Amino acid sequence: MKKAILSGNEAIARGFWEGGGHFATAYPGTPSTEILENIGKYPEIRAQWAVNEKTSLEIALGASFAGARSLVAMKHVGLNVAADPFFSASYIGATGGLLVVSCDDPGMHSSQNEQDNRWYALHAKVPMFEPTDSHEAKELTKQALSLSEKFDTPWLIRSTTRISHSLSIVELGEREEVEIKGYEPDFEKRNLLPVNARKRHEVVEERTLKLREFSETFWGNRIEEGDPSLGIVANGISYQHAKEVFPEATFLKLLMTWPLPDRLIREFASKVKKIFVVEEGDPYLEMYLKAMNLGIEIVGKDKIPMTGELNPTIVREALTGEKPSYFEIPKIPHRPPALCPGCPHTPVFYILNRLKANVTGDIGCYTLGALPPLSAMDTCVEMGGSIGNAFGIEIAEAMRGLDPRKKKLVAVIGDSTFYHSGVTPLIDLFYNNGITTVIILDNSITAMTGHQENPGSGVTLKGVPGRRVDLESVVRGIGIEHVYTVDSFDMKTLKEVINREIHRKEPSVIIAKRPCVLLPQMKRRKYTYAIADPQKCTSCTLCWKLGCPAISVTRDKKTWINPDLCVGCGVCIDVCPVDAIYLADPHADNARKAGEEVLGWVKKQEQ
């Protein structure tokens, strides 16, 4: 048997390929992104980036209508965006196998909440698998494809950061080729007019009974016999933590966590003296077990933390009271991520900070503009939230009888986030006579999640040219008259335009444009760097406030620029009031010049 060490995400991709998957689509989101990136490497599968999670599921559902085995992958909050088609898909079922992969993020390593998406399975009446390592991730994905067709239902695969981003050994299999059946209309099944939907709901309830029966004997749900004094019920990564700490205990290991196997749970309860439910997040299993009235003590969230991630040490301490022995350390500086040296977002936030604007923000790299020293973002709620939030503030301020322009309201949103869900709130703002200024930070890529192509890139996931959506045309198409595209590094113009537009009594959109400094065409170069002359530096602190990782402060409070990190973008040169900073080699390549070349390339493509 061929073995490989794969991440959970690579394993899900492999399982989809082995199971004869035909079509996959996703919007990138940590920790789910690598699923589609890896599926994209298999030539047999059509894979493409979606504009958002809702469109991804709608397209995959359509492919399933036509009999294609399809998959969508998203981070946990992405399923909120896709929830509408998700609930309907449950009623409609799956002609071609339809998998919805949700990657939750306990501990919020890269997310705005810790929602536990297992509830979605119960809520939408969709069966759910939860792997505990990469091999199971692969096997469950593969099997879910045919099960989805057999039970005529979409299937939820629920992963978490520590499944998706952990690597373990996987036994590889071969691909099973399955034919795409082709589209045949089925009005009563797929047109959810109330008259049809009422009948479909009956079907869904009957299906759940059949799935519950399947769950009873499914290989992934099993009792691991051990010490009867300690019974542990666990799912996902929590199973591994608990197994590490209590290898001798009796386990009820659950890979299919909706519908749950009632008889198997009762059998397990009859074998043990006490049940510990070890699960991250909400008391999903615990509530179910407690409602079953098993007549046995059940310990769960009274001991196991509801917040954050678990690990073996936390599980041990929770269940035995045993405290870990470790070295304590004094308080040390934290190391937050920062906008990169040469990042085109930096000057925009620097100006917003100087203007003392009230900024509603959004999700992306640029959310880092909220952190000191830039400190130029008051809010960050969810994908696409910035524009609506700013418009709401404007409305409330106006209702107090004040001129909302005095608040200097600005909504800041990235290009990819704008395509994802910023267009509709902008239409709302325009239609309802709003005047809030919107800045679209256009770096022509989805940068935060590791550079995925988007409608503005002009390239698809498979690396072939795709049609390019022109931001300015989209905005003008809505009817907004005041649309200005400005070079993000042209700080003088940028400041003038922002200052003018936040005082305008009409809606306006400023597109601050520059390619991401981490783009492959930007990164594969040797750049010169900037030098700060300590004789000339007056310690005025202005360049420190850029928050550039290449700039630091010496012991005698002078600016020092790290030549290993600096890319010579020259933004600090522009903000220095005493000309103390200069490029080591003004004729050599630097990130500013390189950005202009890339922009030139994009312009050429447009013609």
Add this chain to the structure above:
Amino acid sequence: MGKETRTVIVAGVGGQGILLASNLLSEAAMEAGYDVKKSEIHGMSQRGGDVISTVRFGEKVYSPIVGLGAADVILAFEKLEAMRNLPYLRKDGTVIVNDYRIDPLPVASGYMEYPEGIIEFLRERVKTIALDARQLAEKAGNIRTMNVVMLGVLSKSLDIPEETWLRVIERRVPKKAVEANKVAFRLGREVAENAEL
């Protein structure tokens, strides 16, 4: 070493080659016949934040991560990150630390001070091997091999044959950098040999 699961936490700053280093370690352990799990947090890794990758190997590994006081080795590419991760080390564990400083943003922008005497702080508590891996990487002909210098130091304390390491390096490192990486690995391994007095 035998059956017991060993845990190495590779820690540093985004951009230092942490994920490549922990991949090489995982593959070497797998080739040496161990069960292996590795866990990492990325997403922010290219943006200068702190990065941790945990590698665990042994006869049978369950959890891919460890909690407080449980790692055998901290392999730190930057010294403040060695200190930050010290609570995860067993009290009889080892720290291998690159004596190299990268100012985090709160220090760079003048809000906080970078702690003095980190190496001494570590030495007072735990077995510590400190080295200037950047200098050794330069000697190997490519400063980007700093991560492999660190692996070389680590390799001496793990039950994985040297040939296995070199084979994995050959397979995983870009072709034109293979020689420099092999030199870097040996330079690191020498540091460990001299440290074990």
